[in-house]
Structures are given as structure tokens and as C-alpha cells.
Amino acid sequence: MKPFTFSKPENLGKALSIKKDTVQFIAGGTNLLDLMKKNIAGPDAVLDITTALSSKIEQQGKGVRIGAMVRNSAITTDKTILSKYPLVAKAVLAGASPQIRNMASTAGNLLQRTRCPYFYDITTPCNKRKPGSGCSAINGENRMNAIVGYNEQCVAVHPSDLCVALAALDATVATTDKNKKQLSIPFKDFHKLPGDTPQLDNNLPANAIITSVDIAENPFSKNFYYLKLRDRDSYAFALVSVAAALHLQDNHIADARLASGGVAHKPWRWYEAEQYLKGKAPSASTFSAAADIVIKDVKPLSNNGFKKSMLRGAVETALQNCLTA
Ligand SMILES: Cc1cc2nc3c(=O)[nH]c(=O)nc-3n(C[C@H](O)[C@H](O)[C@H](O)COP(=O)(O)OP(=O)(O)OC[C@H]3O[C@@H](n4cnc5c(N)ncnc54)[C@H](O)[C@@H]3O)c2cc1C
Ligand code: SF4
Secondary structure, eight states: OOOOOEESSSSSSHHHEEEEEEEESSSSSSTTTHHHHHSSSSSSEEEOOOOTTTTOOOTTTTTTETTTTBHHHHHHTOHHHHHHHHHHHHHHHSSSSSHHHHHHHHHHHHHOOOOTTSSSSSSSOOOTTSSTSOOOTTSSSOOSSSSSSSTTOOOOOOOOSSHHHHHHTTTEEEOOOOOOOEEEEEEHHHHOOOOTOTTBBOOTTTOOOEEEEEEOOOOOEEEEEEEESSSSSSOOOOOOEEEEEEETTTTTTEEEEEEEEESSOOOEHHHHHHHTTSOOOOOEEEEEHHHHHHHHHHOTTOTTTTHHHHHHHHHHHHHHHHHHH
């Protein structure tokens, strides 16, 4: 492991004022430490921000503000989240293990790196780890990888469950940059597709800090579901996941949200299927047609063709389960 300096600034201002070539913040450390031990991350300075940032879940206007240091497990037991944003709690509970959720922070979950096996194997080419070296997965072992939104530079997927629910609910990410400028980034713009910079997973400015994740009031607390399909039922990343939420009025779908994990470089919203659902009566045939819309443009890789039918079934099942949630 490369040598680094370590400090624990007591507030945001001090955390942002430390000047080093490569600063890396550490929260729960559940991803960063693995990356440092494997020499995939090699910061000059590690700043422990666990006491510098909020670990509170607070009302924010009519919505909720989840502090960057709120542990994943705290999200799953908070009364406001459980009553008004239960989709978020259900998604978090589908992720990792109780021990990891106890350590993992909200911001760290957004910024965790992909689980593409080649990214973690420093003997293989990987454009995300070493830009310009090539993508080993595109013609290699890619059953866990993307089926939409990828290019020849990178076919990795974003591994988070929390982020799929936050994408579905149009959350925003509150950030402060090194000049102390605050910026609120809509969730749909926070993570990015590989483009020609596959080494970057998101649009967070360099050395900026996430201070909170904010969710506006919404009508999706009654009819929602998070379905995660994976190789084993616990402690495994999604092959495919679906966050579904319906706002039902007079036996019609007034509004719908559908997002997936395990399919793209970022949490993926199925906007066309959402549009299709709006105004329809909730029924098996409506959900089936929405699932067909979801899969019509997906393009599996050499080893993950099974994800197409898996995704179709997951969308249908998640929508059906919205009616009984
Ligand atoms: C075995 C295993 C299984 C897992 N399974 C799942 C799963 O099924 N689903 C799932 O969603 N996740 C899963 N995870 C991932 C886990 O949720 C993440 O590792 C965790 O959320 C990261 O949070 P952290 O606080 O530990 O981040 P850290 O490791 O401390 O940091 C991660 C990154 O975020 C940066 N960072 C942290 N906080 C801030 C901030 N406030 N501002 C700017 N940068 C910041 C760090 O610099 C670092 O780059 C799993 C992890 C492991 C080890
Ligand atoms: S898919 Fe992305 S992370 Fe995986 S080997 Fe290719 S470039 Fe690297």
C-alpha cells in the first residue's frame, strides 16, 4: 500500500482546506480500504470525515435530508424514512450484510466503485482503473456487466442498491467543492455513462464533498417494491434489480417510477415504460406491456443474455408487488 498522511478534520471547512495532490475522504472505509490495499486507489492524504459531516436524518421543507454520514443501517430504522420513503429502506436492506450496513455511509454508498472483476485484478487491462489500457470484460467474463448504456470503453455496472431507489425518487445530492461553493446535483445527473472518460463514475467535482442526499415529498409511500435478483439471497451484488413505485388514484396509475440496478454504468431509469404506465389501470397486462418496453432496447453482452428475460420478469413482478406492498 502506498504511504499516505492521515488526519481527521473536525468540520467541513477544515476538510476542504487540506491541500494535497490526491486527497481521498474516508467514511466507513468498506470500499476505499479494499481499493487501497490492492493499489487501485493510492491517495497522498486520507481524511477521516466521520465527525465533520452530518449523521442525521432531518426534515427539509416537506422532504427529508439524509446526512452524508448517516450509516446505511440507520436509514432502515428511521421513522420518517419508513413512513414516507420506505422504498429507500427496502433497497438498502437488500444490500451487503448487516455488518457492512452498520459501517457504510450514505455518501460512500453513492461513490462505491464497480464490482467488475477486472477492475479489482491489477494484472488485467481495464480502462476504468488505467485509462487507455483496454476493457477486459467486453470480450471476457461479463455475466455481471451491463446490458444498456455501455460502450467499447467500459461495460461495468454501478453496484449500489440504495442508488436505484434514490434514482427512482428523483433525489438530489448536496455537495460543497474545494472553493466552498455549494451545488445540488439531480440524481439522474450524478452518476455518468462511460463515454470517453470511463475512469470517472460520476460528476462530483474533484475533491468536492457530498454533504447530504435530499428527497422531496412524493406520493410513493404506499405502492412500491424493490426486487433484487442475485446469485445468492444475501451478501451478493445484483444481477438485476428493480425499484418500482406507483401513485394510484381512482384505480388508475397517476404516476409511476421504474429504475434498475445491475444493468448500466449508472442507476437506470426506464422513462418510456413510466410514461406508458401513466393513466392506465393497474393490471397484469399493463405491467406485462411495460416490461416489454423496458427490454426492447437492451443489448446483452456475450455472457449475460439471460439478463434480458430476468429483467423482464423482475419488472413485471416488482410492479405486481406494488399492489400488495
Ligand atoms: C462484501 C461487500 C458486499 C457489498 N454488497 C453491497 C450490495 O449488495 N449493495 C450495495 O449497495 N452495496 C454493497 N456493498 C458496498 C457498500 O455498500 C459500500 O462499500 C459502502 O456503501 C461504501 O460506504 P463507505 O462509507 O464505507 O465508503 P468508503 O469506503 O469510506 O468510501 C467510498 C468512496 O466514497 C468517498 N467518500 C465517502 N464519503 C464521502 C463524502 N461525504 N464526500 C465525498 N467523498 C466521499 C471515499 O473517498 C471513497 O472514494 C458491499 C460491500 C462489500 C465489502
Ligand atoms: S468493464 Fe469497465 S471496469 Fe470492467 S474491465 Fe472493462 S473498463 Fe474495466
